[in-house]
Amino acid sequence: MNELTADNLHLWRGEQHVLRGISFHLAGGQCLQVTGPNGAGKTTLLRALCGLVPLETGVVRWCGRDVAADLIAYHSQIDYLAHDNGLKADLSAAENLRFAARLRGRLQPDEISAALARTGITDASEVLLRRLSAGQRRRVALARLLLTGGALWVLDEPGANLDQRGQALLSELIEAHLAGGGSAVVATHHDLQLPPTQLLSLALQ
């Protein structure tokens, strides 16, 4: 069973104590919404959960195993969407997604067009990303989540630049992901339209 456990995470950035004893347990099919004022350490927590930032103390466990013991196996199970979309401006949406899929060892052309259709950018799939709007680029990044198929989504302000329909789409995508047994950690100020039983929340100060 997919489950993510954080046990007493502490992290210092220079003199600043950013994460102060964060603990949570997230089962498959659940979403953890991380909230907090700017500078509260939401991004840092998400990056620490991904193993991008080393923790001072505390353990992150995925399926009961310490993720630091085998980061590569853990990484093959997660998808991280950062502030930056992680897409190349000089490639088209379809090219970006094809690359992401190949990186993960998956290549099915029909899946790419299906993912782009799901996020509503079919018309612009061959346009260079630098010519798309910020919201459209965010939608391409969401399409990548559908394609790479990780069991754990770690999303940092996924709703940034999205219009209202985009926000609704985001909630739908997360809900479908949870319904499939996946889990998600989402840092966002927007309300996620999810059933309360699936939604945990963590407020950082």
Add this chain to the structure above:
Amino acid sequence: MRPENGETSVGDIQTRQSLAGAAMAVMQRDLRLALRRSGDTLQPLGFFVVVTTLFPLALDPQLSLLRDIAPAALWVGALLSSLLALDLLFREDAQDGTLEQLALCGVPFAGLLVAKTAVHWLMTGLPLVLVAPLAATALGAPIAAVPGIIAALLLGTVALSLIGAVGAGLTMGMKRNGSLLALLVLPLVAPVLIFGARATALAIAGESVAAPLYLLGAMAVLAATLTPWAVAAAVRIGLE
């Protein structure tokens, strides 16, 4: 005999992650990007050509004098132009977040960074090797010296790209990193310069270039063995 013993199911094949496949994907993407922006990609080559042709203009145009300085001009030019190109190696990927995606894709990061470095060499090191015969003849080197010069530059630029990648990884997060990159990388690549210039001088003099070429080859192999881990460690620090 049951078929499932010898065969993997279709689903397995489609979702199987391999370093080779991921590295190929990275190489193809970077080649495509480099070709799409050939202006940026060709700048270091232009720099090399201009620098090496400045020497004959600045010096007394005596063939013997030009031949004497040819090894130094070629190698200092190669060193500086590969340094110029290094700035492009990781910086943009770090800025747009694609480097993070590579770090988190579930295959060994060092392998993907080597793939990036290989493309970088193809687009900036190899063109330099191909233009070197022209630059060398402009500096008065005899045609017979060309194979030796090409061999030395081929091995030398591989070592330069690999060693330089460590510096590029360490400085990728900084805003103005040009001079720091030079300070970090140039001392490390001094041996490449010494033996590369020596091989070129021997080739121009018509003597055997084997000894310095072996040393350059050893440096390229050593760099290929050790630097991937150093590059991955440096880039990880930059991503933190």
